[in-house]
Amino acid sequence: MKNIVIGKKSEIDKRAIIGQKTGRKIKSRKLSIGRKAKIRSNSVIYEGSKIGNNLETGHNVLIREENVIGNNLCIWTNSIIDYRCKIGNNVKIQNNCYVAQFTTIEDDAFLGPGVVIANDRYPVSPSTPKYLKGPVIKKGAKIGANVTLLPGVTIGEYSLIGGGAVVVSDIPPGSVAFGNPAAVKKTIDQLINPYSKKKVYAKILPKLKKILKKK
């Protein structure tokens, strides 16, 4: 179909739907997906998004329109990216997640299973950026299983949000936060692997230091 460009060496299950029409008015209906995409059964990708190389989806994944997505996105079964999100490179989204409109997810971020992202502080608002504020998940942040992110919160670089947390306010870079409401309990620097007795995120700490210096 015109308006759909899919890179070479892609494997698309015959039951996937590529280029689904939206009822919304959008600027461009062009859908481009990079090389080596692997899209599994009953996943639906709307028109009007730009997706990099090596996209890999589970089954029944939904990616709506007007998304800009980098290379190497893995998004597993039943997860949804709603419209007008910005997603960087090397992002991994586990099963059963919901990424709300206007969410930003930077490079190397990770969403565990069942993460739910909200964008509307006082529902039901009009679907425009004036009213809806998606969270910003900064570079390398990791969001645990079944976490809820409230509208407009920022999760700092390389922070780890513990499973089941409800994040209602910004979390600084390099933090470990959990609970309802989520509170910062320590820094990722303090996480020690119980077996090796080494720092869990030793490789990340120099990158985090650079970021903290700049701020």
Added chain:
Amino acid sequence: MKNIVIGKKSEIDKRAIIGQKTGRKIKSRKLSIGRKAKIRSNSVIYEGSKIGNNLETGHNVLIREENVIGNNLCIWTNSIIDYRCKIGNNVKIQNNCYVAQFTTIEDDAFLGPGVVIANDRYPVSPSTPKYLKGPVIKKGAKIGANVTLLPGVTIGEYSLIGGGAVVVSDIPPGSVAFGNPAAVKKTIDQLINPYSKKKVYAKILPKLKKILKKK
């Protein structure tokens, strides 16, 4: 097929399943869906429900048997309405929600993404109304992202339940409640838009007053 009536001007994706058989014994197998339904790919609607006009579903939506549903239901991708629920007019159910058997949702209510509704206080009980108590979500109530509603709770008219809350007891009308367990923190009258400095729910407050007077 006989037993299935679908109103005029409806658009039903060829991959949707309309009139799926149930293994349960039910009084009537008739499925009626009103005018202008829009049902997207791989959604499944069972026999034996009555649904009003302007139904709109996302992808992979499941609506089971013996439901009575009003006009203008929007229900987005991967959400499920289990059997024997009562749903009013103008209800909006976001993505990845689960509405348990015997739930009542009144007019104008809103369920954010990932809402999970329970109905069985001491699982596993027999699937009858004697044992299973679905929540009652009263007119205009708004349930935030990833909220859990425990069996039999009532959410009062126009109340707002904050994201990630776990509601274990009744919430009075016009309340703002959140936390685990959810507690009433203020009233919707007190919510001020930070930009306009106006009351967020100004239009709703007169309706709420009427309801509070009656009680």
Added chain:
Amino acid sequence: MKNIVIGKKSEIDKRAIIGQKTGRKIKSRKLSIGRKAKIRSNSVIYEGSKIGNNLETGHNVLIREENVIGNNLCIWTNSIIDYRCKIGNNVKIQNNCYVAQFTTIEDDAFLGPGVVIANDRYPVSPSTPKYLKGPVIKKGAKIGANVTLLPGVTIGEYSLIGGGAVVVSDIPPGSVAFGNPAAVKKTIDQLINPYSKKKVYAKILPKLKKILKKK
């Protein structure tokens, strides 16, 4: 297809996918499913699992490879069992659940809707048992709606975890636990049905006693 054995009297929807290939290296690609399976539309069962008799799935269920599953599993719409899990007999998994790799679920256990199971304490780890620890849900345990189970926790025999709980540490047998973090609040012995005034789990208590004696 060779490598796929399905027992007699099974009903498999034509839109289900049985024997889906995995990209992972696995020891055996043989998939066996016992007698009287009932598999509904768009459910996907990977190669390389062994499943007992009377499997019943909802729609869009995903069961990955290298799982060993007993008889009488019921797993409802949109739920996922990731790879390398061990699941006993008579297990019931409600809608929208996610069961992570390396999870053990013993006989007679129950997962309510929206349960999310984690296995990676410090994401993102390599997908091996050295790093990933799934929870162990012991015989007859009941996990409430939208509960989060953190990596490696054990839920004791016949315990009941209340809806919305976040379980971060082991729960002893016969406990009632809830909250975030989940704490033991009472024992199942203390649960009284408000109508009949009888103990809710009267039939289970002798079995629990035997287990507690052995420990």
